Amino acid sequence: MLEAINVSIAxxxxxxxxxxxxxxxxxxxxxxxxxxxxxxxxGIVGESGSGKSTIGRSLLGLYRPVTGKVMLEGKDLASLSKxxxxxxxxxxxxxxxxSQSSLNPRRKIIDILADPFVANGxxxxxxxxxxxxxxxxxxxxxxxxxDRYPHQLSGGQRQRIGIARAIALEPSYIVADEIVSxxxxxxxxxxxxxxxxLRAENSLGMVFISHDLxxxxxxxxxxxVMQHGRVVEAGECTRVFNDPRNDYTxxxxxxxxLPVVEKDWLDESRRCDSEAVTELPSAVAAMR
Amino acid sequence: MSKALLQVSDLGVEIGTxxxxxxxxxxxxxxxxxxxxxxxxxxxGGGKTMVGKAITGLLPSSAVVSSGRILFQEQxxxxxxxxxxxxxxxxxxxxxxxxxxxxLNPVLRIENQITDVLTRRLGYDRKSxxxxxxxxxxMVHIRAPERVLRQYPHELSGGMCQRxxxxxxxxxKPSLIVADEPTTALDVxxxxxxLKLIKELQAKxxxxxxxxxxxxxxxxxxxxxxSVIFAGRILEQGRTEDVIGRPAHPYTQxxxxxxxxxxxxxxxxxxxxGELTASLWNDAVASDLEQSHA
Numbered sequence: 001m002l003e004a005i006n007v008s009i010a011x012x013x014x015x016x017x018x019x020x021x022x023x024x025x026x027x028x029x030x031x032x033x034x035x036x037x038x039x040x041x042x043g044i045v046g047e048s049g050s051g052k053s054t055i056g057r058s059l060l061g062l063y064r065p066v067t068g069k070v071m072l073e074g075k076d077l078a079s080l081s082k083x084x085x086x087x088x089x090x091x092x093x094x095x096x097x098x099s100q101s102s103l104n105p106r107r108k109i110i111d112i113l114a115d116p117f118v119a120n121g122x123x124x125x126x127x128x129x130x131x132x133x134x135x136x137x138x139x140x141x142x143x144x145x146x147d148r149y150p151h152q153l154s155g156g157q158r159q160r161i162g163i164a165r166a167i168a169l170e171p172s173y174i175v176a177d178e179i180v181s182x183x184x185x186x187x188x189x190x191x192x193x194x195x196x197x198l199r200a201e202n203s204l205g206m207v208f209i210s211h212d213l214x215x216x217x218x219x220x221x222x223x224x225v226m227q228h229g230r231v232v233e234a235g236e237c238t239r240v241f242n243d244p245r246n247d248y249t250x251x252x253x254x255x256x257x258l259p260v261v262e263k264d265w266l267d268e269s270r271r272c273d274s275e276a277v278t279e280l281p282s283a284v285a286a287m288r
Numbered sequence: 289m290s291k292a293l294l295q296v297s298d299l300g301v302e303i304g305t306x307x308x309x310x311x312x313x314x315x316x317x318x319x320x321x322x323x324x325x326x327x328x329x330x331x332x333g334g335g336k337t338m339v340g341k342a343i344t345g346l347l348p349s350s351a352v353v354s355s356g357r358i359l360f361q362e363q364x365x366x367x368x369x370x371x372x373x374x375x376x377x378x379x380x381x382x383x384x385x386x387x388x389x390x391x392l393n394p395v396l397r398i399e400n401q402i403t404d405v406l407t408r409r410l411g412y413d414r415k416s417x418x419x420x421x422x423x424x425x426x427m428v429h430i431r432a433p434e435r436v437l438r439q440y441p442h443e444l445s446g447g448m449c450q451r452x453x454x455x456x457x458x459x460x461k462p463s464l465i466v467a468d469e470p471t472t473a474l475d476v477x478x479x480x481x482x483l484k485l486i487k488e489l490q491a492k493x494x495x496x497x498x499x500x501x502x503x504x505x506x507x508x509x510x511x512x513x514x515s516v517i518f519a520g521r522i523l524e525q526g527r528t529e530d531v532i533g534r535p536a537h538p539y540t541q542x543x544x545x546x547x548x549x550x551x552x553x554x555x556x557x558x559x560x561x562g563e564l565t566a567s568l569w570n571d572a573v574a575s576d577l578e579q580s581h582a
Contacts, residue, residue, distance in 0.1 A: 047475040184331040184502065186560035189546040193559060211475065214505075214548040218557055241550070255480035256550050257505035261529040265509045266484045 002059060002092065002173045002205055004034040006068035009051075009058055028054045029229040031068070038172055039203035041195075043216035043237070045252070046226035052209045055226070056175045059207060060092050061085060073172075090120070093166040097178035099158035103150040109136075109161055110146030116168040135164040139194060156187035160194065167198060173205040180215060192219055213256050217241055225249045292359075293463055293496050294320040294343065299356035301338055301347065301520075311576050312338050312351065314520040320464065323494040325487075327511030327528065329501055331543075335520040336500045340466040343498065344383055345373045361463065378409040382457035384486075386469040388449035392441040398452055399437035402459065410460050424455040428485060447478035451485065458489050465490075468500045483510050504547055508532050516540045518565075519572040538564055 010025035017023035029051040036042050036059075044052045057063055059070055061077040069076045072088050080088055096102040103112055113132035117123040123131055133143050139160040150158055159179055166174055176195070180188040192215065198204055210216050216223055216237070223240050225233040225248065233246040244250045257265070301313040313335050320326045330336045341347045343358055345365065358365040360381070365373060377383075385391040392401055402424060403417040412420060418437075425433035428451040441449055450470065457465050467486065471479040487510055490497055499511055507514050508528060515525035516537065524537040535541045545558040 047477065185504075185543060185546040185548075186331060186565075188548075189557045189559040192548075192557055212548070213476070214550040217550050217553045218548045237553070241553075251477060253550070255477045257479075257483075257503070257509045258549065258551050259504040259508045259532055259544060259547055260551075261508045261532055266480075266487050 001038070001071070001073060002036040002207075003071040004032055004055065004059060004068065005071060007032045007034075007055070007058055007065045007070060008067040009054055009063050010066045011054075011063070025066075027066075027229060029058075029226075032224075032226075032229075032231050033234075034059075034207075034224055034231075036173060036205040036207055038205045039199065040222065041199060041206040041208050041220045043220035043223040044207060044209045044226060045211065045213055045216050045223060047211065047252075050226040051229040052211075052226055053177055054229075056094075056177050056207055056209050059173075059175055060089070060094055090169050091172045093169070093171040093174050095159075095162045095166045095174060095176045095179050097181055099155060099162050099179075099182075100150065102162055103158060105150055107149070108146065109148055109150065109153070112150075112161065113146070113164055113168065116165060120169065122169070131168070135168055138167070138198075139164045140190075154187070156183055156191060159183065159187075159191050163191070163194060163198070167202070167204075170202065171204070173207070175207045175209070177209045178211065181210070181212070188215070195219065213241075213252060225252070291321070292319045293322045293324075293361065294318075294498075295357075295359040296339070296343065297357050297359070299339070299342060299358065300354040301335075301342055301351055302354045303348075303351050305352065309352075311354075311572075312520050313342070314572055314575060315355070316517070316520070316522055318515055318522065318525075320496045320498060322463065322496055323490075324513060325490060325497045325499055325511045327499045327501065327507040327514035328517060329504060329507050329514055329543075330517035331502060334517045336502075336517050337468055338520075339517070340383075340468050340498060340500050343464075344377060344381055344466050345370075346383075375409070378405050378462075379460045380463050382460065382462040382465045384450075384453055384457050384465060384467040384470045386472050388446055388453050388473070389441055391453050392449055394441055396440070397437065398439055398441070398444075402437075402452070402456055405456055405459055420459070421455075424459055425452070427458070427489070428452070428455045430455075445478075446474055447482060450474065450478075450482055454482070454485060454489070458493060458495070461493055462495055464496050464498065466498045466500070469502070470499075471506065472501070472503070479506075486510070504532060504544060516543070519569055521572055521575075523568075539568060 008027060008030045010027045012023035013026035014023050032055050044055060046052050058065060061070060064078060069078060072091065077088060110129060110132050113135050114128035117128035117131050118125060133146060136143060136146055141160055180191050183191060199206060208220055220237050223237045224231055227248050233240055233249045240249065244253055296316055296318040299313055299316040302309040302311050304310055316339055328336045328339060342353065353366055399421060402421040406412040406417040406420055421437060422433045425436055430436050430451055471482050474482060501507060511528045514528045514531045516523045518539050524531060524540050531540060535544060542560040542564055546560050548557055549555050
């Protein structure tokens with residue numbers, strides 16, 4: 001289990017920094033609780049600046065919490081020694097939004113994928129190459145793609161490479177930060193299908209950060225709604241999306257344009273409470 | 289039936305010349321009636337942005353119009369001298385771009401960016417331009433217009449910047465606005481507000497809008513009619529409720545099936561079949577060959 005317990009993170013606010021001395025700290029997220037079980041996908045939704053990415057990064061131990069702690073399988077990340085932290089990090093990997101800038105443009109795909117094995121002494125160079133080829137296959141790409149450079153792949157293919165690199169060392173948890181945001185819907189559907197498959201095969205626990213509520217609804221088991229650095233609502237996806245209790249969650253859900261023609265959708269006076277989601281319960285009932 | 293405001297027929301655009309030419313648009317036909325919102329929807333690389341750029345005359349210098357006409361108020365824009373075409377921009381045709389922060393000049397105050405259009409194109413003097421700028425900002429529901437006029441783009445949020453861009457677009461009471469993914473960079477609640485604003489102003493002024501987007505949801509909510517584009521060709525067009533509700537073309541069907549659905553979590557996310565897109569590309573290339581032999 002990967003847990004954030006009452007985590008608050010503060011970072012230096014450079015815009016307020018005086019010429020001398022330290023920049024004052026600005027609270028980015030406050031008292032956030034989050035639990036990811038293996039085999040489950042937890043979505044984090046919220047608008048830009050709400051702290052979604054910060055909580056994702058803090059799960060990898062990239063920020064030191066001001067209050068609270070991040071626990072990986074019962075151990076506080078902050079209490080680990082350097083060596084232990086290194087070990088722990090094999091278990092949590094990250095996939096980034098911008099596949100272009102997260103892959104080294106001057107290296108071939110095969111080398112990028114072989115790196116995790118070599119860097120951690122898990123395999124020799126030649127052995128690592130074979131493992132990299134196997135990874136390519138697992139994310140649905142051909143061996144020939146290994147000889148290409150990142151710019152020679154499409155956005156969807158590059159994102160597959162990002163995923164392949166993240167699963168290379170068989171992690172238990174993955175933090176995926178807006179990984180389908182820049183993709184066309186058809187490519188997005190492929191990448192999400194791959195994520196589902198990997199989760200099932202490896203019982204991966206996943207934190208899926210996204211501003212797109214529809215994607216979260218289709219992929220995630222649980223969801224955490226954030227606003228201004230705080231969790232305003234959390235729970236099972238079915239519950240939160242069908243019966244949102246928080247006003248902000250309701251507002252978010254209402255604002256999502258469904259591909260269904262509705263002439264007076266933009267007319268706000270028409271909408272009160274959770275009208276926009278009245279179609280939901282029947283759809284969910286049909287699914288069960 | 290009212291007459292078309294804009295009629296694009298058989299529009300072909302190529303990038304590069306001779307052997308290295310790549311076709312971007314292949315015989316695009318598109319019509320916009322006065323006061324109508326026409327959606328143009330497709331995936332990246334489909335050519336939707338190029339249609340907007342061809343209409344506004346903002347094609348990159350490497351692009352060549354190889355065929356077709358663009359009739360705007362019964363005048364072929366492609367035959368107009370460049371200078372006259374430029375004069376249409378900001379007066380009769382305006383644009384709203386995707387990235388509000390880059391559409392505005394970062395080193396100019398909002399006031400100068402708005403009054404620039406007013407004094408250059410619309411014959412305002414400095415004093416009356418300022419007054420009209422204030423009026424425009426209130427029109428797009430900016431609460432403290434006086435203060436915003438003094439600010440720079442980086443001091444405003446993305447939604448505020450987009451309001452300013454919209455104010456500039458509507459300033460000349462244009463007959464046509466080309467809006468290229470105007471809400472894609474915005475948060476969903478801000479998107480809602482901006483869509484509402486565009487619809488409100490459009491209804492008030494009777495301006496027609498070409499709404500370029502990849503988002504079928506947005507199309508469903510704001511467009512009267514919609515065209516679906518892929519590989520530089522319009523595959524299907526019609527009233528929004530027909531195209532979204534009962535799509536006739538397999539590509540449109542696939543696109544809808546691929547979209548994740550908030551209301552139907554069990555549906556959606558069907559990847560678009562590779563054979564379908566491949567055969568559409570083959571068709572497109574075959575039509576190119578036919579044309580080059582003819």
